[in-house]
Amino acid sequence: MVRVIGLMSGTSVDGIDAALVEITGLDVDLKFELLAAHTFNYPEYLREQILDCCAGAALSMGQLAALDNAIASEFALAARQIQAVEADSGAPNHPPVDLIGSHGQTVYHQPPNRQENHRARKQEGNYLPALGYTLQLGRGEVIAKLCDLKTVSNFRAADIAVGGHGAPIVPKVDAYLLSHPTKHRCIQNLGGIGNVTYLPARQGNWLEKVCGWDTGPGNALLDLAVMHLTEGKKTYDQDGSWAASGNRCETLVEKWLGLDFFQTPPPKSTGRELFGLDFLKQCLVECQAYQLTPADILATLAELTTTSIVHSYRNFLPQMPDEVILCGGGSRNPYLRQRLQARLEPIPVLTTDHLGVDGDFKEAIAIAILAHWRILDFPGNLPRVTGAKKAVNLGNIYLPTTII
Numbered sequence: 001m002v003r004v005i006g007l008m009s010g011t012s013v014d015g016i017d018a019a020l021v022e023i024t025g026l027d028v029d030l031k032f033e034l035l036a037a038h039t040f041n042y043p044e045y046l047r048e049q050i051l052d053c054c055a056g057a058a059l060s061m062g063q064l065a066a067l068d069n070a071i072a073s074e075f076a077l078a079a080r081q082i083q084a085v086e087a088d089s090g091a092p093n094h095p096p097v098d099l100i101g102s103h104g105q106t107v108y109h110q111p112p113n114r115q116e117n118h119r120a121r122k123q124e125g126n127y128l129p130a131l132g133y134t135l136q137l138g139r140g141e142v143i144a145k146l147c148d149l150k151t152v153s154n155f156r157a158a159d160i161a162v163g164g165h166g167a168p169i170v171p172k173v174d175a176y177l178l179s180h181p182t183k184h185r186c187i188q189n190l191g192g193i194g195n196v197t198y199l200p201a202r203q204g205n206w207l208e209k210v211c212g213w214d215t216g217p218g219n220a221l222l223d224l225a226v227m228h229l230t231e232g233k234k235t236y237d238q239d240g241s242w243a244a245s246g247n248r249c250e251t252l253v254e255k256w257l258g259l260d261f262f263q264t265p266p267p268k269s270t271g272r273e274l275f276g277l278d279f280l281k282q283c284l285v286e287c288q289a290y291q292l293t294p295a296d297i298l299a300t301l302a303e304l305t306t307t308s309i310v311h312s313y314r315n316f317l318p319q320m321p322d323e324v325i326l327c328g329g330g331s332r333n334p335y336l337r338q339r340l341q342a343r344l345e346p347i348p349v350l351t352t353d354h355l356g357v358d359g360d361f362k363e364a365i366a367i368a369i370l371a372h373w374r375i376l377d378f379p380g381n382l383p384r385v386t387g388a389k390k391a392v393n394l395g396n397i398y399l400p401t402t403i404i
């Protein structure tokens, strides 16, 4: 049994999810217990800096270093505070925490260039793969030092180095935690970006058939639109009630679905580089041409999220699932859930809460498990999902004692 803190902040940049878990087993016998969980908001100034950075603001190396350190110290604070949350919970004794797994804050993600790779491969003897690139700030070595705990971070780099997208990285965890003996499931995360893990029923060589990809926008465009429409007064559409009061423009949704990303078969990953501020601005111009109200705009963007998910299931899954299980912040948005259900009828749309896994912290729990696997040299990626050439250990290990 190990006690691990998983730390995660996704593309929504809404805060740092911290989960303190007790993990037993490795793969088919993998189990966890969630001892404490909390989302720690970023200080407003830091959130703004991160969002600016993600939107392509120019940074000097000094500014980048300061941002990296500021994020690392917020992650370290979250790790210390989640231990305090557990201590306050009244449980009689608390063995020390063994390990931190910290995903860090993604500020840049560039998938490998498939066409470029294909072209380069043809130039015999001169093959330089056009690798992807991903950057998560919040250095693990600082967290290890500030928390005095062994820390694993930089989970995506090893997969990218062997030609993968470095994303999605949770499908192997999903496979061992959430697959079912007889039902085929889709685990759909609705973070800033959406990503799916398809889990065939646990029979025969089921693990080899697990697949997954980034489906496109989750909440990122919706959040940006809300910030724009309220001039920064609101950061998201609580319960989707604003979107629910609007009318969807199906013509625009169909047009946006024509984008290359949605038509490209997996492996595929994306981020704010594609579904960020520039994309939103373009959408807003087109919405204006159709004289959409703010509520209509939100309803239409929500429809892009749900339709792009269903479109990718229909086009790229070996078969439609028996059930779709949601997690992530978007699973708390009744309007998104209801629209997804309408598009998927009669397939039931549930949340991971129904399976005993808190949907707000599933990704943070997964990061804790990936850190545990790293220490045991158990590969965390699924090459079939990320497009990597082989299974590799994910993450760098930082020991507090090795740092002066």
Ligand SMILES: Nc1ncnc2c1ncn2[C@@H]1O[C@H](COP(=O)(O)OP(=O)(O)OP(=O)(O)O)[C@@H](O)[C@H]1O
Pocket (backbone or CB within 6 Å): 008, 009, 010, 011, 012, 013, 014, 015, 189, 190, 191, 192, 193, 219, 223, 236, 237, 238, 239, 240, 327, 328, 329, 330, 332, 333, 334, 363
């Ligand atoms: N009650 C709610 N109603 C509507 N939207 C919600 C609600 N609760 C959360 N959200 C949405 O969820 C978002 C946060 O989701 P989450 O933390 O899963 O995203 P993330 O940090 O990008 O995660 P990741 O990329 O790791 O999956 C918020 O920005 C908001 O848009």
Ligand SMILES: [Mg+2]
Pocket (backbone or CB within 6 Å): 008, 009, 010, 012, 013, 014, 015, 016, 017, 329
């Ligand atoms: Mg979040």
